[in-house]
Amino acid sequence: MGILNVTPDSFSDGNLYFDRDKAVKHGLDLVKEGADILDVGGESSRPGSDCIPVEEELRRILPVISELRENSDIILSVDTTKAEVAHRALDAGADIINDISSLQFDAEMLPLAAEREAPVILMHMKGNPKTMQENPFYENLLADVNSFFQERIDMAVSSGIKREKIILDPGIGFGKKFSDNLNLIRNLRIFEELGRPLLVGLSRKSFIGKIVDQPTQDRLEGSLSAAVLSVSHGAHLIRVHDVAATKKAILVADAILNEKEWNNTSISETGENQRYVF
Numbered sequence: 289m290g291i292l293n294v295t296p297d298s299f300s301d302g303n304l305y306f307d308r309d310k311a312v313k314h315g316l317d318l319v320k321e322g323a324d325i326l327d328v329g330g331e332s333s334r335p336g337s338d339c340i341p342v343e344e345e346l347r348r349i350l351p352v353i354s355e356l357r358e359n360s361d362i363i364l365s366v367d368t369t370k371a372e373v374a375h376r377a378l379d380a381g382a383d384i385i386n387d388i389s390s391l392q393f394d395a396e397m398l399p400l401a402a403e404r405e406a407p408v409i410l411m412h413m414k415g416n417p418k419t420m421q422e423n424p425f426y427e428n429l430l431a432d433v434n435s436f437f438q439e440r441i442d443m444a445v446s447s448g449i450k451r452e453k454i455i456l457d458p459g460i461g462f463g464k465k466f467s468d469n470l471n472l473i474r475n476l477r478i479f480e481e482l483g484r485p486l487l488v489g490l491s492r493k494s495f496i497g498k499i500v501d502q503p504t505q506d507r508l509e510g511s512l513s514a515a516v517l518s519v520s521h522g523a524h525l526i527r528v529h530d531v532a533a534t535k536k537a538i539l540v541a542d543a544i545l546n547e548k549e550w551n552n553t554s555i556s557e558t559g560e561n562q563r564y565v566f
């Protein structure tokens with residue numbers, strides 16, 4: 289999943305693609321680089337960031353989504369917590385709702401996703417972007433995230449969202465201490481039991497900066513390492529800025545991990561290498 293931020297203030301690439309044409313061009317470049325999904329967002333969710341009005345968010349992303357839809361078959365996800373924005377984005381050609389609040393900030397999000405039968409990304413976050421990094425604390429991080437997933441899946445399914453439409457995301461950096469992020473990636477496999485694909489967003493995030501002691505734009509190698517390890521620990525989707533490099537790294541990791549598939553033998557015989565269709 290390639291990141292397309294149409295914002296003046298995103299933590300890593302804010303303002304780079306704020307201009308509509310530049311954003312569309314960047315999106316099409318990411319498709320050429322091998323992205324399978326583009327995640328289009330108009331509101332920064334970096335720690336401490338403020339909300340923006342619906343109209344402003346729409347003004348930023350709708351033309352970009354429409355134009356990408358006209359020029360490409362790429363799967364588009366809309367990164368928003370607002371039902372109105374998700375609704376208009378779906379109308380403009382978006383396919384997936386990426387809601388960092390797990391459909392909780394806006395009461396209309398659950399019924400919208402159910403009605404439109406849109407795939408949804410349910411991400412774990414403690415608190416909200418304004419306050420989440422103030423003092424995150426867990427009695428038992430993995431158990432907490434796991435039960436959060438279970439609750440949100442139950443809530444979604446009881447609201448009419450089909451289980452098969454759900455993607456889970458541990459929310460790296462969203463109300464997590466440094467060690468929590470490492471712990472989640474290292475133990476990603478435990479969420480496999482929930483039977484849904486796992487998305488991990490780690491690209492250039494601050495836990496990587498802390499290890500390599502580099503600013504956001506110099507975190508590529510660290511991000512690749514985290515991406516490859518996430519895949520080897522069971523991630524199905526990785527949300528990244530650097531699509532070309534990540535794609536190559538993951539293709540090699542995937543070939544090593546799933547040699548059967550590359551040998552063209554059946555991948556379903558053993559029940560391993562499960563593939564998900566949304």
Ligand code: 8Y7
Nearest residue numbers: 333367386409411457459460489
């Ligand atoms: C994530 C995300 C961001 C993530 C999902 C950033 C919008 C911060 N991170 N969505 N969004 N998962 N699903 O670093 O980890 O891009 S914003």
